[in-house]
Amino acid sequence: MSIAEMDQDQDQDLDGVTDAIKTLALKVGGDVVGVAPVDRWDEFAPEGHRPVDFLPGAKNVVVVGSRGPTAGAWRSPDHRVIEVNGFDFSNDRAIHVVANYIEQELGHYAMQAPSLPTGGQQPPMSLMLSAVLAGLGTRSLAANIILNPKFGLLYYSACITTAKLNVDEMLEQNVCPHPMCVATYREIGKTPCMASCPSDEGGCLDGTIGEDGEIESMSYDRERCVSRSMNFGINSFQKALGEIIDEQDSERRSSMINSDFFSRSCTSVSFFKESVAQCFECMRVCPIGRAERKLK
Numbered sequence: 215m216s217i218a219e220m221d222q223d224q225d226q227d228l229d230g231v232t233d234a235i236k237t238l239a240l241k242v243g244g245d246v247v248g249v250a251p252v253d254r255w256d257e258f259a260p261e262g263h264r265p266v267d268f269l270p271g272a273k274n275v276v277v278v279g280s281r282g283p284t285a286g287a288w289r290s291p292d293h294r295v296i297e298v299n300g301f302d303f304s305n306d307r308a309i310h311v312v313a314n315y316i317e318q319e320l321g322h323y324a325m326q327a328p329s330l331p332t333g334g335q336q337p338p339m340s341l342m343l344s345a346v347l348a349g350l351g352t353r354s355l356a357a358n359i360i361l362n363p364k365f366g367l368l369y370y371s372a373c374i375t376t377a378k379l380n381v382d383e384m385l386e387q388n389v390c391p392h393p394m395c396v397a398t399y400r401e402i403g404k405t406p407c408m409a410s411c412p413s414d415e416g417g418c419l420d421g422t423i424g425e426d427g428e429i430e431s432m433s434y435d436r437e438r439c440v441s442r443s444m445n446f447g448i449n450s451f452q453k454a455l456g457e458i459i460d461e462q463d464s465e466r467r468s469s470m471i472n473s474d475f476f477s478r479s480c481t482s483v484s485f486f487k488e489s490v491a492q493c494f495e496c497m498r499v500c501p502i503g504r505a506e507r508k509l510k
């Protein structure tokens with residue numbers, strides 16, 4: 215066999231392996247899947263936060279994105295119940311299946327990209343960055359959320375692997391702002407997401423769009439957003455605990471401990487099965503992905 219024929223054989227093999235992984239990811243819960251080579255992180259992530267820092271010899275990162283709330287849930291008039299299902303997102307399930315497939319069927323190392331902080335607030339590896347580098351979306355004016363051109367808001371998981379795979383290009387065009395949002399901005403000085411949560415009226419979002427129709431500047435008040443969008447969870451547990459400890463009146467302290475609010479906070483901390491996110495307003499008004507949420 216000539217070298218050219220061997221190269222062609224290897225390319226076909228690469229196509230086949232990459233297709234098999236992507237098909238599997240979509241079958242087991244992913245809505246989108248992309249592959250990024252590890253050297254793309256060098257430009258954007260500091261040492262200690264790159265795929266090779268977690269899996270020596272890593273070559274690629276497979277990124278899977280899945281929808282959270284269903285199309286029906288987006289239509290609910292009660293914003294508190296849009297919710298996603300605890301922490302068992304389908305993107306996590308899909309990435310576990312992909313990692314097992316790579317190790318058991320292909321014989322290469324694979325590990326889920328570590329995204330939950332092991333200390334402080336910074337994740338070991340950013341899944342938002344991973345999604346961008348794998349060509350699945352771009353940052354938006356709404357809380358920096360990575361918007362996919364077809365689905366809008368997605369939840370991401372990633373798998374670092376030593377397997378050689380075909381990689382995807384990053385998106386050339388920014389998903390946000392949508393042309394309709396640019397028109398709205400020109401009219402009222404705000405895009406729909408900014409108008410739904412304006413920082414000058416106690417909300418979290420602000421920004422400007424340049425003459426070219428691209429994001430010129432943006433600001434997002436993360437602390438304020440957490441206090442509004444996540445009322446039950448670790449933050450509320452810590453907040454309530456401080457207030458309970460400070461309460462001198464024993465009867466009042468007892469009622470605070472047994473209150474619905476504190477009970478719910480305890481449940482969400484222990485099981486993460488309580489409602490942990492109660493605000494999606496900036497995404498509810500976002501036109502990106504709306505077509506996918508339009509059903510009968």
Ligand code: SF4
Pocket residue numbers: 356357410411417418419438439440442443493494495496497
């Ligand atoms: S999630 Fe809610 S509080 Fe946070 S930026 Fe969006 S609209 Fe504002």
Ligand code: SF4
Pocket residue numbers: 354355356389390391392395405406407408496499500501502
């Ligand atoms: S509504 Fe969506 S597309 Fe429009 S500016 Fe906000 S995040 Fe971007």
